[in-house]
Every structure is written in C-alpha cells, then in structure tokens.
Amino acid sequence: MSVEADLAAAGRRLLDPAAPPLERLATIEDPKSSARVFVAARHDAVSGVLCEESVFSLRHYDELLEQVLPGTRYLVGDDNASRQVRLRQLHAAQGWLDAQRTPAAADSEPNMAPGFRAWVSAMAREEAGAILDVLQRRARTGEPVNFVRDYAFLMAWRMARRIVGVPAAERVPGLVRLMVLARNLMRPGPALRLKDELGDAAATLIMLQPLFGLVFGTIVNGAGWMRWLSRKTATPALDAIDVALAMPDIAPHDSLLTALVAVKPGFAQVADYDLQARSVLFELTGALVLIVGKSLSELAAYAISPEGHAAGIDWDALVTRLADTHASQQDHDATVNEMLRLAGGSRLTRTVRNDCQWRGVNLKAGDRVVVLIDAASRDPAAFPDPGRFNPDPARPYITSGPLQGPHVCYGRGIAWTIMREAIAATQGRIAPAGHARLSLFAGLPDDLPFIACRQ
Numbered sequence: 177m178s179v180e181a182d183l184a185a186a187g188r189r190l191l192d193p194a195a196p197p198l199e200r201l202a203t204i205e206d207p208k209s210s211a212r213v214f215v216a217a218r219h220d221a222v223s224g225v226l227c228e229e230s231v232f233s234l235r236h237y238d239e240l241l242e243q244v245l246p247g248t249r250y251l252v253g254d255d256n257a258s259r260q261v262r263l264r265q266l267h268a269a270q271g272w273l274d275a276q277r278t279p280a281a282a283d284s285e286p287n288m289a290p291g292f293r294a295w296v297s298a299m300a301r302e303e304a305g306a307i308l309d310v311l312q313r314r315a316r317t318g319e320p321v322n323f324v325r326d327y328a329f330l331m332a333w334r335m336a337r338r339i340v341g342v343p344a345a346e347r348v349p350g351l352v353r354l355m356v357l358a359r360n361l362m363r364p365g366p367a368l369r370l371k372d373e374l375g376d377a378a379a380t381l382i383m384l385q386p387l388f389g390l391v392f393g394t395i396v397n398g399a400g401w402m403r404w405l406s407r408k409t410a411t412p413a414l415d416a417i418d419v420a421l422a423m424p425d426i427a428p429h430d431s432l433l434t435a436l437v438a439v440k441p442g443f444a445q446v447a448d449y450d451l452q453a454r455s456v457l458f459e460l461t462g463a464l465v466l467i468v469g470k471s472l473s474e475l476a477a478y479a480i481s482p483e484g485h486a487a488g489i490d491w492d493a494l495v496t497r498l499a500d501t502h503a504s505q506q507d508h509d510a511t512v513n514e515m516l517r518l519a520g521g522s523r524l525t526r527t528v529r530n531d532c533q534w535r536g537v538n539l540k541a542g543d544r545v546v547v548l549i550d551a552a553s554r555d556p557a558a559f560p561d562p563g564r565f566n567p568d569p570a571r572p573y574i575t576s577g578p579l580q581g582p583h584v585c586y587g588r589g590i591a592w593t594i595m596r597e598a599i600a601a602t603q604g605r606i607a608p609a610g611h612a613r614l615s616l617f618a619g620l621p622d623d624l625p626f627i628a629c630r631q
C-alpha cells in the first residue's frame with residue numbers, strides 16, 4: 177500500500193470511539209531514521225495534538241526549511257525568539273494598516289476585525305468583477321473557461337499582490353518554464369502561457385508549490401530531489417521579495433509590504449529585520465496564492481460533483497447562498513467552512529518534544545505525529561451526520577488547523593472572505609460546463625471546465 181492509502185486506512189480505524197487516540201504506523205516509517213510515526217484522526221485527538229504545543233513541537237517545519245533555504249522560516253514553526261520577532265512584525269504592520277482604516281475592535285483579532293474584512297471584501301469583489309468582465313467575452317466565442325487557471329488562481333494571485341504587495345519575479349526561472357512545458361505537453365486543452373497576469377499567477381504558483389509540498393507533505397525526511405527542486409524554484413521568489421523590500425514605493429500603499437517597511441524604525445534592536453520580514457511576506461504570499469487558489473478550485477469542484485449532490489449541496493445553491501446579501505458574515509463563513517470541511521483533505525505533522533505519555537500512549541522524543549485533518553473533519557463525534565452539508569456557525573473549523581493557541585491560522589478570515597466573494601460574483605457570469613470534473617497536475621488542481629453565460 178502507498179503512504180496515502182496506509183494513512184487513509186489508519187484514519188478509518190482511528191475514528192472508532194473505542195480506538196486509541198494515536199496509532200503507531202510502522203509501515204510508513206523511514207528505515208534510515210529512529211523517529212517512529214504515530215497517526216491521529218479523531219477530532220478530539222487531532223485538536224489536542226495541534227493545541228498542546230508543550231508536548232508537540234513544530235520544529236520539523238523549521239528543519240525542512242533550513243535544509244533548503246537557510247534562515248527562512250514560516251510562522252508555522254517552533255515558537256522561538258525569531259518567530260516572536262516575525263509575529264511582532266506582522267502585528268505592528270497590521271496595526272499600522274488598521275490605523276489608516278477602521279481600527280480593530282478591542283475584543284477581536286486585528287485580522288478578523290470587521291473593518292479589515294470589509295476592506296478585503298471590497299477588493300475581492302473588484303478583482304472578481306474585473307476578471308469576469310474579461311471572461312464574459314467568451315460567451316460570444318464559445319471558448320471554455322478553465323475555472324482553476326482563468327479564475328481561482330488568478331484571483332488568488334491578484335489578492336496576494338494587493339494584500340501582501342510582492343510583485344512577480346522579474347524573470348521566470350528556466351526550471352519553471354520547463355515545468356510549464358511539461359504541463360502543456362501532458363494536459364489537453366489550451367496551453368498555459370507565461371504571459372501577462374495569468375503567466376505571473378502560474379509562475380508564482382510553480383515557484384512556491386514544491387517547497388510547500390516538501391514542508392507540509394514530509395513526515396520524517398524529505399527526498400533529496402524535492403529539496404533540490406524546492407531550492408531552485410523558491411529562491412527566485414525570495415529574491416523578488418528582497419527587490420520589493422528595497423523599493424517599497426512600487427508596492428500598493430496599503431499592503432503589508434509597505435506597512436512592514438513603515439514600522440521598521442520601531443525594531444531598531446532587530447539586526448535581521450529584513451530577513452524576518454522577507455519570511456513573513458513569503459509565507460503570506462504562499463498561503464494566499466497557493467492555499468486560497470487551491471481551496472477555491474476544490475470547493476467549486478465539490479459543489480459540482482455527485483459527492484456534493486449526495487451531501488445536499490450543488491453549485492447553484494452554493495452561489496445563491498453566498499450571493500445572499502441578507503445573510504450575515506457569520507452565515508457566509510459557516511457555508512465556506514462547511515464546504516472546506518467536505519471538500520478538503522490535508523494533514524499536518526508534529527514532533528514529540530520529550531519522552532512522555534500522552535493520553536495513555538507512550539511517546540519518545542523525536543517521534544512524529546501525523547494529524548489527519550480530513551478524517552477529523554468527518555468525525556461523527558464532532559460533526560453529527562458528517563456526510564451532510566450543514567453550514568452551522570457552531571461547527572468547529574478544524575480545516576484551518578488549531579482552534580486555539582499560538583498557531584491559529586492567521587489568514588482564515590481573509591481566505592473565507594475571498595472565497596465567498598469569488599463564488600458569489602460568478603452568479604449569471606460563468607457556470608460549470610456539463611459533467612465538469614476537476615483535473616489535477618503535479619498534485620494541484622489544473623482544470624475545471626466552465627462556460628461564460630450569455631447576458
């Protein structure tokens with residue numbers, strides 16, 4: 177069996193309420209490493225592993241990044257001094273931006289504040305409208321719309337460009353061109369071109385994808401070729417951030433990049449300010465371009481699929497719900513979350529800090545624990561009738577990782593807002609082509625056929 181099949185089978189076993197919270201999965205351990213691998217699937221066990229940072233560390237992500245891009249880190253990493261600097265940078269930048277817009281209410285996280293989300297909403301509506309205006313012309317020619325490339329990833333790229341503020345790399349690396357060529361040779365339909373904004377979106381995605389795959393897909397040790405590919409593709413993306421940090425005037429005036437440069441004087445004691453700021457911008461660009469574009473594509477594909485239909489949701493119903501201006505933001509968030517729960521399928525990894533016993537299971541320092549977010553998302557103990565679409569604001573949002581503690585997803589409000597606006601805006605503009613199915617390339621969504629509607 178493959179690693180994925182072994183994990184899926186363990187996920188099914190562990191959802192049994194009588195099963196232990198963790199199960200050792202020796203079949204997927206690396207014979208060259210002494211680290212044992214455990215799996216968690218039940219919602220309570222997954223949440224426990226993600227929230228109990230004193231037992232389970234995120235240092236595995238730091239180590240994988242260090243092997244490829246020394247000095248670069250994600251906030252998703254061990255909570256050490258340099259992460260604290262990045263957090264302070266992000267909060268200071270966010271505060272600087274909020275001071276120019278509606279200040280956050282005292283009781284809300286700044287990035288979840290209504291003023292901030294209204295700003296993201298307005299921008300998302302504008303970008304979605306502009307892209308759809310161009311796509312609408314295809315109603316006359318009959319040219320198909322590829323929801324993934326022409327809409328989801330383009331929309332995600334444009335939002336990253338405005339919110340984070342990092343421009344596309346000046347030159348597309350040769351390796352990225354080769355990967356696009358391989359894609360064009362292997363996939364039917366219109367070729368992907370590295371021109372204009374569609375090209376910027378595709379190139380940036382390809383530069384970020386191998387590293388994300390390495391860091392979030394590796395359980396013990398990453399393969400040498402993955403490290404090589406990640407280094408080659410991600411380095412030009414980091415170089416583009418260095419250039420942008422040196423020329424902040426070219427970034428949108430209300431972007432995080434501009435804000436990070438503006439708050440720099442308050443960090444006189446931080447010698448490597450730009451290095452840390454570069455990591456923040458790199459991580460947020462990656463999350464926006466890759467995770468939002470991918471999630472938007474998967475969510476649309478699920479709404480069109482027989483599985484979505486069986487769960488009680490289809491495309492038209494989803495669009496109508498999200499376009500309903502009388503529904504509250506909480507209701508829209510619940511709809512997006514419920515779709516992410518049903519359509520998503522991710523896993524995260526943690527490293528055991530010290531020898532210990534956790535909920536009756538003996539663990540050793542260095543052991544890995546893989547948490548299956550997709551299994552936890554369908555745990556009947558947390559989601560009654562888990563296969564049904566039931567957008568209830570009281571449902572937990574495990575798809576965005578830990579629900580509390582230092583590693584709560586920073587961008588969930590941004591992502592939910594963009595996805596809501598992007599789907600609502602398609603009403604009467606583009607619609608799924610009959611029997612449309614999502615196609616993948618290199619593990620990412622690649623094509624989902626839509627058509628432009630006649631107006």
Ligand code: HEM
Binds near residue numbers: 464586
């Ligand atoms: C549907 C979209 C998204 C999903 C499903 C998602 C999911 C997650 C998950 C699972 C984690 C926890 C990772 C772990 O603990 O190992 C996380 C953390 C994080 N996410 Fe998101 N995310 C989304 C969108 C975004 C966006 C748009 C941004 C940035 C603008 C973002 C920024 C972050 C950051 C910075 C963290 C790390 C928090 C920390 O450790 O301090 N995310 N996200």
